Amino acid sequence: MSQESAAGEGSVGQQTLTPVSMPTTAAELKAQRAEHDAGVWSNEVLAQKHESTFVALWDSLIHQTDKFAVLKQFRFNRLELASLGEPETLDWDIRRYRSTPPARSLSHAQWQQWLDEWSSDGYRIVETEFHHSSFEPSETGATSKVSFLVHAEQAAARQRFIVRGTLHVKWLPQVDGAENLFIPDVIDATDLYVLSRQGMPAFEVNHVDTFPVDNSGAKAPTTPHPIIVQDLDDDGLPEVIVGGFNLLFRNQGKFKVAATRLCDRPLPHTNAAAFADLDGDGVRDYLAARKNGLPVLYKGEVGGQFSQAGRELACIDEPLRVPINVVPGDIDGDGDLDLFIGQQKPGYFNGDIPTPYYNALDSFPGYLLLNDGHGNFTDVTAASGLGEKSRRRNFAATWIDFDADGDLDFVMSSDFSGTDVFLNDGTGKFTDISAKLEPQAYAFGMAHTFGDYNLDGAIDFFTVGMSSTTARRLEQMKLGREDFDDYNDARMKMGYGNRLYLWQADRFVQAPFNDDVARTGWSWGTSTFDFDNDGDPDIYVGNGQTSGETTKDYCTSFWCHDIYFKSDARPEAAIRELFQEMIPQFNGGAISWNGYEHNALLMNVAGTGFVNIGFLMGVAFEFDTRAVVSGDLDADGRVDLIVEQKDQRTNEYKLHWVRNMWNGGGHWIGVQLRQSAGEPSPLGARVTLTYDDGRQIVQHNLAGHSVWVQHDNTIHFGLGEVEAIKSIEIIWPNGKRTELHEPQVDRYHVCHATTARS
Numbered sequence: 027m028s029q030e031s032a033a034g035e036g037s038v039g040q041q042t043l044t045p046v047s048m049p050t051t052a053a054e055l056k057a058q059r060a061e062h063d064a065g066v067w068s069n070e071v072l073a074q075k076h077e078s079t080f081v082a083l084w085d086s087l088i089h090q091t092d093k094f095a096v097l098k099q100f101r102f103n104r105l106e107l108a109s110l111g112e113p114e115t116l117d118w119d120i121r122r123y124r125s126t127p128p129a130r131s132l133s134h135a136q137w138q139q140w141l142d143e144w145s146s147d148g149y150r151i152v153e154t155e156f157h158h159s160s161f162e163p164s165e166t167g168a169t170s171k172v173s174f175l176v177h178a179e180q181a182a183a184r185q186r187f188i189v190r191g192t193l194h195v196k197w198l199p200q201v202d203g204a205e206n207l208f209i210p211d212v213i214d215a216t217d218l219y220v221l222s223r224q225g226m227p228a229f230e231v232n233h234v235d236t237f238p239v240d241n242s243g244a245k246a247p248t249t250p251h252p253i254i255v256q257d258l259d260d261d262g263l264p265e266v267i268v269g270g271f272n273l274l275f276r277n278q279g280k281f282k283v284a285a286t287r288l289c290d291r292p293l294p295h296t297n298a299a300a301f302a303d304l305d306g307d308g309v310r311d312y313l314a315a316r317k318n319g320l321p322v323l324y325k326g327e328v329g330g331q332f333s334q335a336g337r338e339l340a341c342i343d344e345p346l347r348v349p350i351n352v353v354p355g356d357i358d359g360d361g362d363l364d365l366f367i368g369q370q371k372p373g374y375f376n377g378d379i380p381t382p383y384y385n386a387l388d389s390f391p392g393y394l395l396l397n398d399g400h401g402n403f404t405d406v407t408a409a410s411g412l413g414e415k416s417r418r419r420n421f422a423a424t425w426i427d428f429d430a431d432g433d434l435d436f437v438m439s440s441d442f443s444g445t446d447v448f449l450n451d452g453t454g455k456f457t458d459i460s461a462k463l464e465p466q467a468y469a470f471g472m473a474h475t476f477g478d479y480n481l482d483g484a485i486d487f488f489t490v491g492m493s494s495t496t497a498r499r500l501e502q503m504k505l506g507r508e509d510f511d512d513y514n515d516a517r518m519k520m521g522y523g524n525r526l527y528l529w530q531a532d533r534f535v536q537a538p539f540n541d542d543v544a545r546t547g548w549s550w551g552t553s554t555f556d557f558d559n560d561g562d563p564d565i566y567v568g569n570g571q572t573s574g575e576t577t578k579d580y581c582t583s584f585w586c587h588d589i590y591f592k593s594d595a596r597p598e599a600a601i602r603e604l605f606q607e608m609i610p611q612f613n614g615g616a617i618s619w620n621g622y623e624h625n626a627l628l629m630n631v632a633g634t635g636f637v638n639i640g641f642l643m644g645v646a647f648e649f650d651t652r653a654v655v656s657g658d659l660d661a662d663g664r665v666d667l668i669v670e671q672k673d674q675r676t677n678e679y680k681l682h683w684v685r686n687m688w689n690g691g692g693h694w695i696g697v698q699l700r701q702s703a704g705e706p707s708p709l710g711a712r713v714t715l716t717y718d719d720g721r722q723i724v725q726h727n728l729a730g731h732s733v734w735v736q737h738d739n740t741i742h743f744g745l746g747e748v749e750a751i752k753s754i755e756i757i758w759p760n761g762k763r764t765e766l767h768e769p770q771v772d773r774y775h776v777c778h779a780t781t782a783r784s
Contacts, residue, residue, distance in 0.1 A: 227644030258330025308703030355425030377602025493523025551654030556744030559692030568651025
């Protein structure tokens with residue numbers, strides 16, 4: 027009997043393993059993994075074998091130009107193909123179609139003819155995805171559900187299509203001898219969802235900068251990030267800073283920049299940074315957090331110059347190891363900016379997997395540093411109430427007054443745990459209210475962003491993670507090691523994906539439309555902005571971990587083996603040796619881990635939900651994305667994007683400058699928040715726009731949200747067809763209020779805490 031058939035006869039569920047002696051070498055660990063695969067995970071091994079058919083298809087579609095020819099060669103006996111009902115019209119003449127009876131039954135030959143007709147009509151398949159979401163073994167032929175995505179276009183008509191759905195696959199029981207693959211008998215494609223739009227996309231890539239990285243030298247840059255948008259010379263055109271390379275792109279207008287160095291005397295290995303007035307002179311300083319070094323404060327000069335050598339801050343017990351964010355904010359209301367510096371411990375670092383994988387507290391420590399008003403800092407982490415969770419594997423952290431009581435509260439998102447939320451008592455002492463999140467935000471937390479998503483005048487937040495098809499499949503098959511009940515219980519919470527929380531009274535509650543935004547992939551950077559100026563905030567999400575030569579995915583190894591390693595008390599040296607052998611498979615580009623996922627542009631539907639229209643608008647990039655930052659780089663009232671790409675195979679990063687070319691109209695208004703000597707920092711300011719009918723929408727000027735970025739001190743509101751508004755009110759961190767009465771729309775207004783001028 028073949029291995030596939032034998033595994034298929036096993037019962038679906040938890041199984042008890044025969045006790046074995048504790049492995050002490052990588053070879054023994056591999057042997058134990060094989061034993062687990064033959065036992066408790068045997069049905070997952072069989073699912074992987076069936077999945078190989080769609081892996082081969084997806085690989086061919088990626089690497090070959092004629093994608094219709096690839097689909098014509100894909101084998102099956104019969105296809106049940108849905109009809110599409112009448113379209114629903116969304117904003118900007120986007121048509122949404124859903125499948126409806128009756129279905130058409132196609133033989134393989136009829137399928138080939140059908141594809142030829144689409145090809146001859148000028149349609150082109152651009153990109154695809156396939157994900158094996160469920161599997162049921164059977165001796166007479168297993169069944170699967172495979173979710174899929176197709177991006178297509180008809181260039182002559184300037185029309186783009188997004189096709190999503192679930193394929194219900196009935197497999198033939200035997201492996202095909204020639205291809206060594208299982209072949210579908212019947213594919214039911216009656217669960218479909220189609221979006222289409224005619225017209226030019228909203229965005230276009232203006233140019234791309236490439237950054238080769240070198241990990242061999244003491245002074246060699248290892249990453250471009252942090253990526254910072256900041257108007258250093260206050261001319262209304264924000265600069266772009268590539269902190270890892272000490273590079274400043276001076277904005278010359280109309281998407282033209284001049285590259286120069288940022289700091290004249292930099293120290294190497296900046297991995298996180300922020301601009302803020304840290305010494306109280308009204309001029310931005312630059313705080314750089316370096317790998318394997320102390321934080322460095324570079325004193326700023328008027329015009330955004332940094333000619334002086336940096337000053338190391340000897341206020342922490344040990345050098346930073348992997349700093350991930352620098353977040354300034356006045357936490358105690360004394361008028362100066364304090365700092366949080368978060369750190370990350372990369373997964374698999376020295377063979378170390380966090381235990382438990384859903385509540386990691388084993389990172390290099392984060393620090394809360396209190397400012398004396400002159401740029402001198404004291405570590406107050408333990409006394410602040412943040413100490414217990416300061417060892418999260420942190421990615422994003424933000425000071426924000428989410429309860430509108432006049433002080434800055436704290437939100438952080440971390441890998442191998444999720445999102446934690448803390449209330450400030452006004453003096454810089456914090457209470458952990460994470461348990462009041464409904465539900466709690468368990469996740470592989472990578473980033474978060476804030477906006478008034480349901481348009482009720484209160485700030486909400488969106489936190490991203492990893493939506494795992496493998497976790498859903500294991501859950502559906504009821505597979506799990508019975509000696510780890512808590513791990514099994516946490517699996518779907520951790521693999522769920524993104525969560526959007528709405529502020530209601532005294533807590534954050536998950537939005538009723540959360541399913542609209544939950545599954546974007548393995549998500550990284552994210553940003554909130556109104557891309558189409560229609561009056562509601564949209565969300566951009568960068569996706570993809572590692573795209574290799576094949577779409578064969580490492581994820582099964584992670585969920586079936588890696589999360590249990592340290593909990594099994596295996597020797598770290600053996601684990602480290604095994605990981606050193608395995609990780610190059612995907613870090614070196616041989617296989618993928620959540621590869622070839624597409625970035626998402628989540629269009630807000632008037633505060634009631636979201637629709638992913640990334641491909642229709644030209645921003646569904648297939649590359650592995652890391653940092654994402656938005657800003658109106660050409661000051662034309664349309665918010666642009668900078669998207670960072672990581673290419674494991676070439677050891678390069680690329681910075682994509684994406685210009686918003688939206689031609690759908692829509693009024694807008696913005697405020698540029700400025701600071702002079704004696705004025706409070708704009709960081710933490712709350713900005714409320716009031717319409718003539720009394721409706722309000724709120725934004726906050728923040729540092730630290732998303733990951734590896736800082737946004738400009740500019741607040742932009744889309745207004746749609748509204749030609750006039752009642753007011754804009756700015757509440758500065760010191761409580762002072764600036765109000766603009768009936769400000770002119772379709773322009774930016776420069777605002778200080780002492781005066782407001784247009």
